[in-house]
Amino acid sequence: MFRVTRRYGFAASHRLHSSELSEDDNRRLYGKCNNPYGHGHNYVVDVSVRGPLDRATGRAVDIVVLDELVRREVVMPFDHRNLNQEVAAFASGAPVLVPTSENLGLEICRRLKRNWKQVFPGEWPKLEKIRIGETARNIFEVGADEID
Amino acid sequence: MVITRKVEFSASHVCRDPKLSDEENQRIYGMAANPHGHGHNYVVEVSLSGDPDPLTGMVLDLKELKAILKREIVEPYDHRFLNYEVPPFDREVPTTENIALDIWRRLEPRLNDGRHKLHAVRVYETPDLYVDYFGEPACSA
Numbered sequence: 001m002f003r004v005t006r007r008y009g010f011a012a013s014h015r016l017h018s019s020e021l022s023e024d025d026n027r028r029l030y031g032k033c034n035n036p037y038g039h040g041h042n043y044v045v046d047v048s049v050r051g052p053l054d055r056a057t058g059r060a061v062d063i064v065v066l067d068e069l070v071r072r073e074v075v076m077p078f079d080h081r082n083l084n085q086e087v088a089a090f091a092s093g094a095p096v097l098v099p100t101s102e103n104l105g106l107e108i109c110r111r112l113k114r115n116w117k118q119v120f121p122g123e124w125p126k127l128e129k130i131r132i133g134e135t136a137r138n139i140f141e142v143g144a145d146e147i148d
Numbered sequence: 149m150v151i152t153r154k155v156e157f158s159a160s161h162v163c164r165d166p167k168l169s170d171e172e173n174q175r176i177y178g179m180a181a182n183p184h185g186h187g188h189n190y191v192v193e194v195s196l197s198g199d200p201d202p203l204t205g206m207v208l209d210l211k212e213l214k215a216i217l218k219r220e221i222v223e224p225y226d227h228r229f230l231n232y233e234v235p236p237f238d239r240e241v242p243t244t245e246n247i248a249l250d251i252w253r254r255l256e257p258r259l260n261d262g263r264h265k266l267h268a269v270r271v272y273e274t275p276d277l278y279v280d281y282f283g284e285p286a287c288s289a
Contacts, residue, residue, distance in 0.1 A: 001284065002245050007276035053249065057165070057176055058241035063277070064178055 002060035003128060005048045008070050010079035013040035014090070014099040038082065043101075044133040045074065045108060051125030061125045069119050073111040101134040105142040108132065113144055150267055151207045152195040155217045157226035159234075160187035161242040177241075185229060191272040192221060192251060198264025207264050220254045244273045248281040256283070 015038040016030035026034050033039070047070055051060040083090045083099040089107045090099040097103050109130050116127055127144040134140070162185040163177035173181040180186070194217060198207040228234050230242040240246050248271045259266045272278040 001282055002248065003280040003282075004245070005278050005280070053245055058163075058243040058246040060245050060279070062176075064175075 001050060001052060003048055003050050004061040004063070004066075004125070005046050006063065006066060006070070008045045008047065008075055009043060010045070010075050011040060011042050012078050012081050012083050013038045014083040015039070016098055016100060017084075018095070018098050020095050038084065041134050043078075043104070045070075046131040046133075047112065048128045048130070049125045050128040062120075065119050069112065069115060073115055074108050101132050101138065101140045105130060105132045105140045106147060109142045109144055109147055113147065149199060149207060150195050150197050151210070151213075152193050153210060153213045153217060154191060154193050155214075155222055156189060156191050157222050158187060158189050159225050159228050159230050160185045161230040161237070162186070163241050163243055165241060185231070188273050190225070190247070191278075192217075193268075193270040193272075194251075194255060195267040195270070196259060196264045197267040201263065208259075213259075216255070216258050220258060221251055224254075244271050244277065244279040245281070247271050248279045252281050252283060 014033075015035065016033040017026050017036075018029075021029065047066065049061045049066060053060050077087060081087060083104070085091055087099070087107075090097050090103070097107075109127075112127055112130070129141055129143045131139060131141045161180075162183060163180035164173040164183065165176075168176070170181075194213070196208055196213070200207055224234055230237040230247075232238070234242075236250060237246070240250075248269050251271065252266065252269045255269070256266050266283065269281045270278055271281075
């Protein structure tokens with residue numbers, strides 16, 4: 001069994017602010033990340049996919065197909081965007097989801113999972129996990145089986 | 149306990165199946181199908197699992213592991229055109245998956261002495277693409 005991991009990236013801005021909390025509590029909880037004008041990161045996303053070797057091609061995952069899926073569902077909608085204003089999951093809803101990297105990781109995993117069968121209709125390969133680096137020091141990992 | 153040693157080699161390869169048309173190869177392997185070949189600085193991380201020897205405190209002496217990796221991987225692979233110079237890639241497409249599999253096959257018999265065993269082989273083709281292989285049929289993360 002093989003695990004193929006491919007690294008992608010996007011640059012985006014966000015502000016951590018919960019509509020459920022007071023201004024003071026938000027400032028205390030999120031610190032600098034609560035700056036009202038927002039701030040940005042170069043996010044790094046590692047997508048790990050598991051599968052057996054396809055003897056004919058010598059590969060476990062069609063990277064071209066994976067690249068296309070991640071580009072369409074993650075890179076294009078997130079790159080050079082303001083997550084709070086331009087990504088539906090963080091822009092609307094009650095309460096509005098705070099674009100922490102935990103929630104961003106879950107959203108990325110959800111988007112890939114939702115569209116997986118459309119591009120990989122067979123039993124394999126399967127999405128195993130995604131790992132998101134907000135900076136080189138803050139890393140968040142979400143297993144595909146952690147979400148519906 | 150898992151211990152890991154890293155080695156590097158630089159090699160060229162081409163990913164194409166001679167039984168397929170140019171168009172098919174291009175569709176499956178993309179730019180890697182260029183018949184003239186291209187190269188990478190491969191990075192290989194070899195992980196062993198086992199318990200430390202009560203006398204030495206080591207799972208395996210890393211000097212010994214280093215020598216094995218040099219002999220079994222770096223010497224045959226480094227500065228070679230894999231398709232022409234490194235069997236089985238005269239008949240198998242040298243994808244990252246197949247390279248990980250071949251490295252596993254080369255190392256596995258050398259790294260099983262009852263105290264430790266080969267746990268995983270990770271091959272980076274570029275910093276943005278790597279493959280982990282855990283052997284067959286038992287697999288674990």
